[in-house]
Amino acid sequence: MTFSNKLIFWYLQNDRDLPWRKTRNPYFIWLSEIMLQQTRVQQGLSYYLVFTKEFPTVFDLANASESKVLKLWQGLGYYSRARNLHATAQYIASDLNGIFPDNYTDLKKLKGVGDYTASAIASICYEHPEAVVDGNVYRVLARHFGRQTAINSSLGIKEFKALAQELIDPKQPGTFNQAIMDFGALHCKPQNPLCTSCPLQNSCVAFTTNTVKELPVKEKKTKVKQRYFNYLVLLTKENKTVFTERKGKGIWQGLYEFPLVETTNSVEESELVYAAEFKKYIKEEAKIVLFNKEDTVHKLSHQHLHTKFWLVKLDEHKDAEISWDTLQKYPVPVLIANFLEELDTLNGYF
């Protein structure tokens, strides 16, 4: 049996029952693929169900506001995916009359669609022999063929793509692609792979040479940056606050937050009030209370956010235009959502 035959044979007995497996509608496949970028199936599943119910067609998605899309995306992370998703829906609805591109080259031109996603859609929806290479494929191929090239090097990216392309079953490319990904996710797992019951054990170089734990090879990771956030949670006599959209290049673009004073260290109230950023926001007489005794540490993959929430009570503020009881409409980072929920459970504290 060929590598491909073994994989597909395994897949026919072990495939997961997932909603996007029941359709070849490119809209649904595209939606699922964007959501699952760097995201576990288990985490993305509930979002997929919400989006397909809320936006049954690409036109429904296109006609929604970006804020609505971000709100439904809230908690899934990598929010540029949601913004690109919305922009692409509008492009397809307006410029392409709702018809998705039907080949790799045109699919890859879409915002948020790279090599992996274009290959996935082309193979699953149109049976084009375009090999996908996701984290699962890197792992399965590196182990089975004993490849030691770093999977995140430019050489490795080319090498594994070419290898996958050699192996793909041209008669059933969509099935092959999904089979190798499911096999990586369920059987050839990152930790504790099920080698003893593996149908590809005999031909697996890593198993034969006892190097399963060493593969795949990955190059160094970047260091985690420590940042110190001070959120100014304003409340005026009229129950209004300042809540603004994050702009620019950094994290959480398009999401809402309270006025933010970033410092180089964890600060006391006496230091905070002298910060230039603080003075920019608070000129009025105000009563300030620190909400969390210990810094809330919100961990992103590349930075740790040490956060203090300062409750600021004042009579009035020129920028306080958002009523406190409408905050839940806005898309917010999980850090803010958690704070609001905690504040909610302390009903009357603020």
Place this chain on the structure above:
DNA sequence: AACCCGGGGAG
């Protein structure tokens, strides 16, 4: 080529 972009689950 290097860096940035979230959040969560598993071990």
Place this chain on the structure above:
DNA sequence: CTCCCAGGGTT
């Protein structure tokens, strides 16, 4: 704690 997930975009 560390690793990594159905990756893509920017510099």
